[in-house]
Amino acid sequence: MKTLLTFVLLCLAPLAHANDQMRDWTFASGEKMQAEITGFDEGTRIVTLQSSDGKTLALDESRFTPIDRAWILQWVEQFEEAEALLGKIGGTITRYTTTGAFATTYSVYVPAATATANDEKPPLLFLFHPGGDGGRVIYRYIESAAALGVTLVSFDYFKNTDNNPEREAEMLQRFTAILPQIEAAVSHDGNRMFMGGTSGGAWRSYHYSAQVPRPWAGILASGGWLGGEQWYDLPYPRMRVAMVNGDKDQAANSCIDSDTEVLQRANTVVSVHAFEGGHQMPPPSVLTKALRWLLEEDGPAEAAP
Numbered sequence: 001m002k003t004l005l006t007f008v009l010l011c012l013a014p015l016a017h018a019n020d021q022m023r024d025w026t027f028a029s030g031e032k033m034q035a036e037i038t039g040f041d042e043g044t045r046i047v048t049l050q051s052s053d054g055k056t057l058a059l060d061e062s063r064f065t066p067i068d069r070a071w072i073l074q075w076v077e078q079f080e081e082a083e084a085l086l087g088k089i090g091g092t093i094t095r096y097t098t099t100g101a102f103a104t105t106y107s108v109y110v111p112a113a114t115a116t117a118n119d120e121k122p123p124l125l126f127l128f129h130p131g132g133d134g135g136r137v138i139y140r141y142i143e144s145a146a147a148l149g150v151t152l153v154s155f156d157y158f159k160n161t162d163n164n165p166e167r168e169a170e171m172l173q174r175f176t177a178i179l180p181q182i183e184a185a186v187s188h189d190g191n192r193m194f195m196g197g198t199s200g201g202a203w204r205s206y207h208y209s210a211q212v213p214r215p216w217a218g219i220l221a222s223g224g225w226l227g228g229e230q231w232y233d234l235p236y237p238r239m240r241v242a243m244v245n246g247d248k249d250q251a252a253n254s255c256i257d258s259d260t261e262v263l264q265r266a267n268t269v270v271s272v273h274a275f276e277g278g279h280q281m282p283p284p285s286v287l288t289k290a291l292r293w294l295l296e297e298d299g300p301a302e303a304a305p
Contacts, residue, residue, distance in 0.1 A: 025064065026065045026068060027063050033051060035050055037049055038056075038131070038133060040072055045060060045062070047059050082139030082140075083139075085139065091109055091145075091146055092110050093107055093142070095135065098178040100177065100178075104156075107138045108151065108152065108153055109145055109154070111142075111150070121187055122192075123149070123150050123151070123192035124189070124193050124194065125152050125196055125220065125291075126155070126194070126195045127141060127196060128155055128195070129154070129201045130159060130160045130201055132157060132159030134154035134156045135154065135156055138152055143288070144287045144288040147288050151188055153182060158174075160199075171204075172211055175212060190215070192217050193214060193216060193217055194220060196219055196221060198281050199224060199252075202219070205221065205224070206224065206226050206231070209239065216237050216239050217240065218240035218294045219239065219240075220290060222244045222282055222287075223244070224243070225255040236266045237266060240296075241269070242293055243259075243270060243273065244274075244290045246278045246279060247274050247275065248277060249277070256272060
């Protein structure tokens with residue numbers, strides 16, 4: 001019984017802090033906090049942080065220690081490097097906003113090869129992120145998407161809520177409402193629609209595959225999980241699931257067996273891919289391998305014998 005209890009706790013513990021972008025910050029005063037950086041104004045030198053409980057703080061750069069100020073600079077340079085990568089591999093990233101009661105911004109990456117091809121509509125991968133920073137995180141997927149001709153749709157609004165029922169109900173209603181608009185606006189093959197993301201983004205993808213009816217072809221789950229027994233009875237569709245975990249991501253790895261067992265009840269085929277690291281985004285080479293596996297068959301996968 002003790003072993004089983006330990007396993008369950010490991011599986012459920014990450015839900016409260018399932019954001020791979022969170023880090024520990026130290027202020028010059030000696031105070032500490034866990035938060036995600038979401039913005040930096042190079043003119044005013046104001047840093048915007050979002051704490052683990054969802055609060056937004058705007059702080060002057062001088063309040064941080066030298067090592068944290070160096071990280072802020074690195075954060076800015078990462079985005080500049082991402083834009084340079086886009087120029088190198090080609091394609092476009094465009095921002096859109098849906099209309100109606102649930103106006104929602106999202107970013108679309110269209111690979112260069114896809115933009116010029118007219119004979120076949122491309123597969124489409126919807127991306128969710130634990131911190132809701134889809135306009136920035138989309139760049140981490142473009143190398144793999146360009147290599148395989150996959151169009152990306154990356155959302156800003158959807159983020160971790162610590163499983164808050166009211167906020168989750170609103171987000172589900174929002175996604176259900178805006179999905180037809182995006183399907184009409186973004187060229188894609190309706191039988192090759194995938195969802196995915198890291199950590200809480202994978203968690204959301206799993207749930208929406210069961211809650212929003214579509215012929216979902218599969219899920220790209222990086223460091224993700226179903227979320228524990230309360231989610232085991234959702235009507236998950238027959239599809240393909242690529243679990244992409246760091247070899248040191250103890251929490252996510254502890255859920256692989258139980259989650260696979262649940263998914264296989266729906267005749268889902270699961271493939272596990274590993275990389276050296278913890279609870280973080282996989283490197284492009286591993287991400288590309290997992291995405292290529294998802295694309296091996298159009299539509300829902302055949303069940304394993």
